[in-house]
Amino acid sequence: MPLILVTNDDGISSAGIKALSKALGSLGDVYIVAPETEQSAVAHALTLHRPLKSARTGKNKFSINGTPTDCVIIGVNKLLPRKPDILVSGINHGGNLGDDVTYSGTVAAAMEGTLLGIPSIAISLAIDPQSNGGLNIKPARFRQAADIAVEYAGIVFKKGLPKDTLLNINVPDILKIKGVKFTKQGKRVYDSSIQELSDPRGKKHYWIGGGMPIWEPGEETDFEAVNNGSVSVTPVHLDMTNYKALKFIKNNWKV
């Protein structure tokens, strides 16, 4: 039986990880190692300044008081019986599209899996960011996304993944999905939304976030696919070198 590591960034109790781990049970032995609490937007953060503890919360199920990346490292090295055959991270409550993949804890867990040589998939349900964190998502939508994760995990088992590359899958939060598009990373029109408030003692403070993202129009992007009702599948590369730029500066920057 294949060994499957499931993790996420919304925390071990979230609806998304429950639907995902249940569905993946049809493919192999599922181990869940996930953060004790919500870790959205923690990106690829590692906890180096304090020790980490794990708690067994069920059969083959562990929570860790750290980030998604911590969960992958501790899970693979200390909690699983052997190196897993695949890692699936999600189902995130919210899309991970465009440049936002660099903030995502869900995608970061799949990055860590990839670094460890494990074929890795991140899967997100692209709910409306204004919908109260997705508390009102219909369970059927998570089941639908989980079935897509199972399908792509099956494909990855059969075909493998290119070197240093993970799959970033985003599923639209609609009943009738149109199809699947293989896409590139889209680009957000950057609009940092910051709320400035005063605390009860009159001291100013800032909250990041809350705005509605606007996307640059672009053919075959992840955002375009999801916005048009299709599943988006993007191969994300851990080698971030801009090779064109490298060639250009080698030839044009005399130093």
Added chain:
Amino acid sequence: MPLILVTNDDGISSAGIKALSKALGSLGDVYIVAPETEQSAVAHALTLHRPLKSARTGKNKFSINGTPTDCVIIGVNKLLPRKPDILVSGINHGGNLGDDVTYSGTVAAAMEGTLLGIPSIAISLAIDPQSNGGLNIKPARFRQAADIAVEYAGIVFKKGLPKDTLLNINVPDILKIKGVKFTKQGKRVYDSSIQELSDPRGKKHYWIGGGMPIWEPGEETDFEAVNNGSVSVTPVHLDMTNYKALKFIKNNWKV
């Protein structure tokens, strides 16, 4: 006068940011907006679950109780008189080489600058990871790295940077630097070092880190350059799409 935003992940009191901001004063008006405390390995994390506060700690100098990415967002949107002409993040106490750029708070600050449309540079002094966090680095080494930051900030002012691309500069911690190499991101042989200890009550816990990184041999990588005594300059792309893989799966994965 150009407006220069300086930040880092080691915190506003670190030796690296002091040397950097002092040296950049020769090029323009320097504003420092940096984390109150050390934020190593926080990657591109954003603080969304609590408000952020800023404190003015000197002329054009602000600390924020958050991550490097938080500092860039709040700095650009709320603290600086206008959008800066360049962002320089560092000087990091330790190298940011190969896949480790995905964990780095220093590089993440330059990512955030790039997303905001600001030409951005990350600069790190590649000290021995076993050297106690660089507490014993000679100040002259930081001054040497700061001079290199000034040189490349000058080049970027004159020539600009390619779209969605930051410069990741690593400076070897030696007296006589051999030269400068334009490099690609290297690859680490992944070896998660985890220490398993027991607390005073016998409960097991884990510490991540402490191992010595081993690098895959590779021509023209950042690691190779620094290891051979040269400065490494890598253009890092925020578009992480693996275009070759995208073409391949479009043609070969029937869905």
